[in-house]
Amino acid sequence: MKRLPDLSQLDGLAVVLVRARNPLNIGAAARxxxxxxxxxxxxxxxxxxxxxxxxSAxxxxxxLQSAEEYKSVAEAVADSALVVGTTAVRERALELPVHRLDEPAGAAIRQQLQTQSVALLFGSEKTGLTNKDFTHCHWLLNIPTSRQNISMNLGQAVAVCLYELARSTPLEPPAEDVKPATAGELExxxxxxxxxxxxxxxxxxGTDAVFEKKARSLILRFKLQEYxxxxxxxxxxxIxxxxxxxxxRE
Amino acid sequence: MKRLPDLSQLDGLAVVLVRARNPLNIGAAARxxxxxxxxxxxxxxxxxxxxxxxxSAxxxxxxLQSAEEYKSVAEAVADSALVVGTTAVRERALELPVHRLDEPAGAAIRQQLQTQSVALLFGSEKTGLTNKDFTHCHWLLNIPTSRQNISMNLGQAVAVCLYELARSTPLEPPAEDVKPATAGELExxxxxxxxxxxxxxxxxxGTDAVFEKKARSLILRFKLQEYxxxxxxxxxxxIxxxxxxxxxRE
Structure with a gap:
């Protein structure tokens, strides 16, 4: 079977948690x-x-031990060439475009990461990122959710974003390495x-012929492998x- | 900007948590x-x-209130036409193929969901799904992770899988107008x-368990239609x- 390449390299990515409240969520983000x-x-x-x-980490x-603490968003993103804020709403905030994670936005971040450092911001559990936080962002990223419940858990939102960024380029479906049974074996x-x-x-x-037809087409539909x-x-x-x-004995 | 369509419909999907230990994780999965x-x-x-x-829900x-409790995996998946187990490892287990979530596997499940019910199984936080659980599965699904830490939090694993299944447009409906057998019929x-x-x-x-495993995986591989x-x-x-x-008479 053809192997997919490993995960994309995300060395240049920094995850920035702004005013996170729950230690369990911070640990889950680290995990x-x-x-x-x-x-x-x-x-x-x-x-x-x-x-x-x-x-939870x-x-x-x-x-978690080597996490860096900052007093402001400005300091936390100072070395980043691209700053992306996450948001639960899909509408533009301020003058910033909102891109969905399942759009080429994910791919765009991956591409940037090949040459530059990128900061991905997540807001507090209660309020998310504020308009002031947004002013540090080049654009915003939205995880598409059901309109009935747009509020994701912080650790889960981090996991979904990083999965999308780390996933490799979709390739051809894998060809399964199987050897089909021969007609003689099936017979x-x-x-x-x-x-x-x-x-x-x-x-x-007297009904042999009908049933043999049924049995044969049944067995053929199994698409049996040799094993x-x-x-x-x-x-x-x-049997x-x-x-x-x-x-x-009858 | 071109609007993407809303999430795929996942009405036919059941999330099955097998022996989950932590109420917070169950709540997070529900969220x-x-x-x-x-x-x-x-x-x-x-x-x-x-x-x-x-x-956490x-x-x-x-x-969470309307979650259904079962005594066995067999009962929990009885009405499902496709049963997929999740695993942290990429190697084949038993005779089951393992597909990565970022492969067309996700798309394949989405496509099945247009006409059939699908059960997606997650194991306990400590041990994941067992080989016995796997015998109920048609194939296994792996979230691609760094080899340094393959163990995901249960709630985060559920979030990542569902994001992948819900993302983007449903594909063309399957060409064949066939109704697959349910797991209960196969049982x-x-x-x-x-x-x-x-x-x-x-x-x-005394060798029942071994052979039941063999027989079950054999029958699942037939991919039987209802008829x-x-x-x-x-x-x-x-017979x-x-x-x-x-x-x-013996």
Missing amino acids: AMSNFGVHRLRLVNPYAPGFREAR VGASDL KIIQGLMESLRISGYVKP DAKLLLGMVRQ VWKLHQGAK | AMSNFGVHRLRLVNPYAPGFREAR VGASDL KIIQGLMESLRISGYVKP DAKLLLGMVRQ VWKLHQGAK
């Missing part, structure tokens, strides 16, 4: 970063004492099945043998 | 479902008393086949009946 190969976590005024010990405690199964059906009385005398055909033939043969044993 | 327009939550043996009141408490065939194999001596006493499942079940039942007749 998602670790899952998708993102290592730079920045916190602007985290309202969450003790977040560095959050138990499974496999990402180092990342043995069909004959065994027919014999079982005759002995068991499913096929009444499965051998397995099935073994089963059918044993036929046993049915014969029973029939002899 | 993600609500975010992406999925409404059918099923729990198999949840190890989490009080999960229905989980505060922001905007999804109705969904009856599997049980009938197992009985035949036991009576005929193909399955030796064929009925036909095959009728055959198997008649079982006859085998019993013979066995009685």
Whole structure:
């Protein structure tokens, strides 16, 4: 089977959590970063004492320990060439365009990351990013959700965004490396099945031809691989043998 | 700017959490479902008393209240035509192919959902799905992650999968106008086949579990349509009946 390439490199990406309140969410964001190969976590005024010990950061405690704290968004994004803010609403905010994550926006960020550093901002659980935060952004990113519930959990929003950024280019569907059964192998199964059906009385005398047609087209529709055909033939043969044993005694 | 269409309809999708331990994760899964327009939550043996009141289900408490509880995976997926298990590893498990979420696998599920019901299974936080759980699956789905940390949080994994399934336009409806068999119908065939194999001596006493796994994965690979499942079940039942007749006389 053809292998897809590994994840995109996201070394240049910084995840910036602005005024995050819940240590569990900060830990969950760190875990998602670790899952998708993102290592730079920045916190602007985290309202969450003790977040560095959050138990939700499974496999990402180092990342949490080395998170950088900033007093302002400006400082947190100072070294970034592209600053993107996340928002739960799809309408333009201020004069900023809003791009959906499932648009080429994700691909655009990936492309930028090949040459530049990018900061991706997430707001607090209660209020999201403010208009003031938005003034630091080049554009905004929206995760498309149901209109009935647009408010995502912070850790889940981070996970979804990073999955989209890390995913590799979609390729051709993988060709499965399977060897189909030959017609000869299938025929043995069909004959065994027919014999079982005759002995068991499913096929009444004189109706063989009709049922053989049914049985054959059924077995063909299974699209059996070689391995499965051998397995099935073994089963059918044993059942036929046993049915014969029973029939002899009648 | 060109508007993208809204989310894909995921009405036919059931999210099945198998042995989930943490009420917060169950709530988070419900929240993600609500975010992406999925409404059918099923729990198999949840190890989490009080999960229905989980505060993490922001905007999804109705969904959590109406979640269905089951004693086994078989019951939870009985009405589903396609059963997909999630796994953190990319290698084949048993005889099941593993497809990556960023492959056309996501699109394939979306397409199935236009005409059939699909169950998406997630295992417990500690151990994921077991090999026994896998025997109920047609194939497995893997979220591509960094090799350094393949273990995702349950709620985040649900969010990422549902984002991928809900994103973008539905594809063309499947060309063939066929109705696949449900997992419940297949289960009856599997049980009938197992009985035949036991009576005929193909399955030796004490090796039931191994052979049931083999038989189940074999039958799932047939990708039976409803009509064929009925036909095959009728055959198997008649053979079982006859085998019993013979066995009685021994």
